[in-house]
Amino acid sequence: MKTIASCVEEIIVSSPFLEEGLSREIINFSALAKDLNQPISEMLRKPVKDGAIMMALRRYQQPLNLENSLHLKKVFKNLGDITVRSNLSDFTFQNSETLIDSHSQVLEKISTNHQIFYAFTRGIFESNIIISTSERDSILQAFKKETLLGKQDKLSAISIYLPKGNSKIAGLYYQIFKRLAWEKITLYEVVSTTNEFTIVVEDDLVDRAFSVIKRLKG
Structure with a gap:
């Protein structure tokens, strides 16, 4: 009742x-x-x-989970380097049988250039590529036979290196998203690996977003 x-x-x-x-x-x-x-x-x-x-x-x-709260404080205190990359472009393509072939052309071209920012995410129905804007024409050429669902330029990425064991801490990403939301910062994309977390925002928001992430370290 x-x-x-x-x-x-x-x-x-x-x-x-x-x-x-x-x-x-x-x-x-x-x-x-x-x-x-x-x-x-x-x-x-x-x-x-x-x-x-x-x-x-x-x-x-x-x-109140005191133990988890203490773990969160420890994780934020031990956050690693915060890296900012600008001049990025975002592309979304519809998944197809030939998409991986197009993708492999891009990988072959950029494999020796470690200065290029690159992130690829494959979903159920669509795939997303975030890459340095200098490679924008290369992407459009490699994927010219694919269905482009959306593209966006003038983006920046903020990457944070997380301490090992972060995946065991409940509420870690929630705390990050919450503080960004409080500052009215809209996230364009989110990319993560086991120990790295990257947010992508429009260029005019990157300074504010960086300040929020930096303050997490206390």
Whole structure:
């Protein structure tokens, strides 16, 4: 049976920004209770009082995993080098039987040039390539028989080297995404390996994004 407390918890858990605001004590309980009155009344199918919602908000306790919190702090403190690469272009192609052949042409051309940024991701229906803009014409030539779904220039990538064992830490990527979202930084692409994490943003956002990532190290 649903209660006001369970409704409050359901709403908060599904709203990361709201949960963050409550944990930082920057949200007015009275004002929030008024905003939540209608959705909670609809969930319970009966009218509820603002005072009862406010009481539930005050009693709400965020799940706290002290051990994981300590692991997160340690990981962020030990973040490795942060590298920024600019002048990047992004291409999205529809998957096909010949796509890998086109891809191999690009790999052969850039294999000896270690200055070129390159990332390839294959999904179920489409594949994505992020590469230095200097190779833009090479991509268009190699993939001329493929179906181009989208392309974007004027991109930059910020790569972070993560400490070993990071894949065992719950909430690691959430913390990174959350802080970027708080700064209203839109991510164009995300690429990751076991110990490296790369975000791709439009050029006009790269300075702000870099500042956010750098502050993670404390």
